Amino acid sequence: MHKGLSILLIFFIAIVGSAQTLPKTYTAYHITESIIIDGVASEESWKKVKPTDLFIDIEGNKVPKYNTSVKMLWDDTHVYFFAEMEEPHVWGNLKQKDTIIFHNNDFEIFIDPDNDTHNYYEFEINALNTLWDLFITKPYREGSPVLNDWDANGFKSSVKVHGTINNANDTDKGWSIEIAIPFDAFKTSYFHKNVPKDQFWRVNFSRVNWNFQLQNNKYSRKENDKGKIEHEYNWVWSPMGVINMHRPEDWGYVYFSSKKAGEEDKFKIPEDEKVKQILYRLYRKQKEYHKKNNRWATKFSELSDDDSKIEGNRVIRTIENHQTGFNITVISPFTKRLFIIREDGRIIQKLD
Template identity: 75%
Template sequence: MIEIRNSILKYIINHKGFYVLFLFFIRIPGHSQNTIKNLSPKSYIAYQTSEKITIDGVASEESWEKSKSTDFFIDIEGTKIPKYETSVKMLWDHEFVYFFAAIKEPHVWGDLKKRDTIVFYNNDFEIFIDPDNDTHNYYEFEVNALNTLWDLFITKPYREGTPVLNDWDANGFKSAVKINGTLNNAKDIDKGWAIEIAIPFKVFKTSYYQNNIPKDIFWRVNFSRVNWDFEIHNNKYYRKKDQKGKFESEYNWVWSPMGVINMHRPEDWGYVYFSSKKAGELDVFEIPKDEKVKQLLYQLYRKQKVFFKNNNRWAISFNELGQKDVRIEDKKVLRTIENHQTGFNITIASPFTERLFIIKEDGKIITKED
């Protein structure tokens, strides 16, 4: 039994001018295998474009030609090779971040045309972005072969039972789809489709005066492709159903594997470094060692959640969590655990930079320089 994102119930309520979407999930059989642990996040260098990028679904500009593609997508759990290849390129300038996804698919189809519908009920391409790497206040964009957009602002991962701002719009979002074949024609075989996207950096601003152009820094990013088995009736495509009349599970193919069937663990996404160098030049990026400190914090966060579920209280020591002395790259880790009325704080002093990293009961990471 596995967890998928197939929502079975949604409530939309008005909350301070926004529509808030609650998604509930079920566990049903699907295309998966055992959880793979300790997967290393992938990284990618996005270079500056030296020219204007026209959003037409064709990566014809010289900057695109000079940019490298990501590795081909892999099954979300990290081991299976998908049936069809998917890869992405990225660029940026001082106004937009650009994406170009090449999606191989012998049958290109879709029927969802209304913005903010549940786009992953069709085959789709998805982008997940957490600019400040604290796992809160992140963004999701889904687009199908009809160029239908579902854009979401997510205040906290679903594990915290948090409402999703479904009525939030990424103003200035641009996209174009190019079909290499024919759309919704079951009588032929297609080669696939491509999608080109431009998202303004102002979409990700947290305050009016914030300068959030990510020059020579990294964001946490991941890409996903949802793909469904299908049936054909009267030359029309439909999601395939099992013998009981229920939709079969989707395939989830991603750039940076998650180890579990759950995209909403931003701490496990990949790293995209926005180089100030131009496309065609060469830069180097290494994931900072402090990220290993954060991964340790998330291990402790998950242990605290399990402990609370079993004991109806938070653990007051690391011994209660079954974790004694810990080292990272043979360096001793200094840490404290503090409970309070509404939850807990776990603090680790980085053995690499001496910065303090704190994780709260809701999984938010706070960084202190002193």
């Protein structure tokens, strides 16, 4: 591991606590080759790029029993995904769009293009290629509405089963899925120029996997001896440290390089992301304090937080409470920009 990444790793562990580690990074390369969405990564562009690290348990401390990895590419109009999943018993029974797809084994994509934890996207697809696409205005911790009837217009996907689906009489190798999503699906306005050339998005991938049982030779989620469905497994690309995918501040970083597939590019997580992680830590402490004391803390000492430095650099920070919540501000020692986190967890960045 490079020295710079080692320092950054130590920093993230120190400020986030628990089992959280440095978010993963991935570089998606630009292509001009046409991609046929057929569930098979047969194009030369797919062959030229590396997959992500193998998925890990969502808390980051267990190795899944089946491997999962993802590749990404992009062109001027779409972002592409190709996921491969080992699975000796490929099954599914949900065929209606926008049903709760994670009640089957599934593959999931989470995307927050502007890195503010609000207005993000979730896509879930099972081995029958049934889609659940959602638009989420705020993380569930804020009691926000979820727009289940939102549609990612132009979304295309195709599944290839390496075996026979819903057949308990054989052993499968697994399944793969190929996806294309137009950048237009992520636009916030008609004139929004949102193709992220040489920029990053916050992204994570999840795979939900269930123990199964057979009844009349049909698959279903396994029940325990009390008739309750056993808990699912949650395997992810970038570990969350907790069993909760809806903490966008802990997702990985995908950098959309303008270099071509087959070339090499380097991406470093911006220094100001360290400032944001401090703000999220303070946000959680404020929430805990309010739950316990029925009021917001007015000074950092009430939050048991006396650390006012980042890597030896003094941090200027303030707490401002108001009738509906609070603002916590931090001035970045790296760029001198002002960052504000609100009571709903959204970060506002004051640009130069």
